[in-house]
Amino acid sequence: MKLAGELKSFQDRLGYEFARPELLVEAVTHASVSTANRDDNQRLEFLGDRVLGLVMAEALLATDDKASEGQLAPRFNALVRKETCADVAREINLGAVLRLGRSEMLSGGRRKQALLGDAIEAVIAAVYLDAGFDQAREMILRLWGRRVHEVEEDARDAKTALQEWAQARKQQPPEYVETARTGPDHAPVFTITARLDTGESEAANAGSKRQAEQAAAAALLAKLESRS
Template sequence: MTSRELTAHAAALSASLGVEVLASDRLDEALTHPSASSRARPDNQRLEFLGDRVLGLVISEAVFDRFPDAPEGRLAPRFNALVRKETCAEVAESLGLGPMLRLGRSEALGGGRKRPAVLGDAMEALIAAIYLDSGMDAARAAILAAWGGRIDAAARTRADAKTAAQEWAQARGLAPPTYVELARSGPDHAPVFTIAARMEDGTEATAEAPSKRAAQQAAAQSLLNLLESRG
């Protein structure tokens, strides 16, 4: 990535977030997928680790403040819906992050710029870059700007999406959704499960999470959103 390209990416992100994003080495690192890394060019995984924690703190504060009367049992599912990898990927896509990424040739040809896992990691890495370059206030402002109305929309998130999806189907005389494990990746100590939630008519939604249960819940919520959007 040339310095001109990095400067252009920083300017575009600054305009989208309303926060100055520096054309720094950290931004360059945040936009570098492991498939394009080398000894001289670190990938974004360390930044992703930090950004995940910064995101968690900011979203925790936002949910805590936005819903002052909600008990912990109702705050948790809202928080989870906002910080899951799929949501991070959606935010990254809304910022146009995919075309900015430095990917290896095979990853790029394989559609890596649109893969939720790639986009989600890059979004969290970007948060870390802003945090390290400009501080917590800038990172908080960037997150709140990027997540926007999603925080308010989290008020509609169900505590148990699988139950809600089953009730939706039963109310219409349909069989409940089935859940199929499509893939498991990552090391044993940090697995990532990909689960599909399927209706008998072939309608399907997928999600990734660190546990089967969380992936099933996320897939159920995505399926429910899809079903309800159809009326």
């Protein structure tokens, strides 16, 4: 009964009520708690990522009919990256309804960027399967809101920005080294160190190597820019 009440409250925050609530249950079920009779949200995440991408591509074309592909691509990447998805998930308190295994709960899984980003993509897929593309599009545009119109034209991921910083100073491209891995196999935490050939470095942790690399690059960029 408690879970049912939490899911009803979440649907209010989401602005969508499911005709097939089992889709929502699947969307908020993490692999750490799945069983032979209980599907996790990984397949829905795969689908939701594609639905989100199509909606964002359409929205960006409609927002700026003069922009080139080179201008649109970084804006698109900024809107669909895990960091943005996790921010949207936090705004509707998606973490409160995630179904997690004990180890994930104890390690703060409801606040983890990777889990939140994956879960909002799974929720998008659940809405798409429940009511079709138009309903999914309406929900996505409402949840992403001003982000679509305010995304920076020169939005770049941190790794790209750090590489450009190094190239502008005739340095070698940054190196990314995995320096640690902790946590269970189903939910590893990677520590990645971003390092320049001049010796500057910063490390960061995340639930995937890609996210850890981005976080380490952002931390190193921030340090370099603060010096200058």
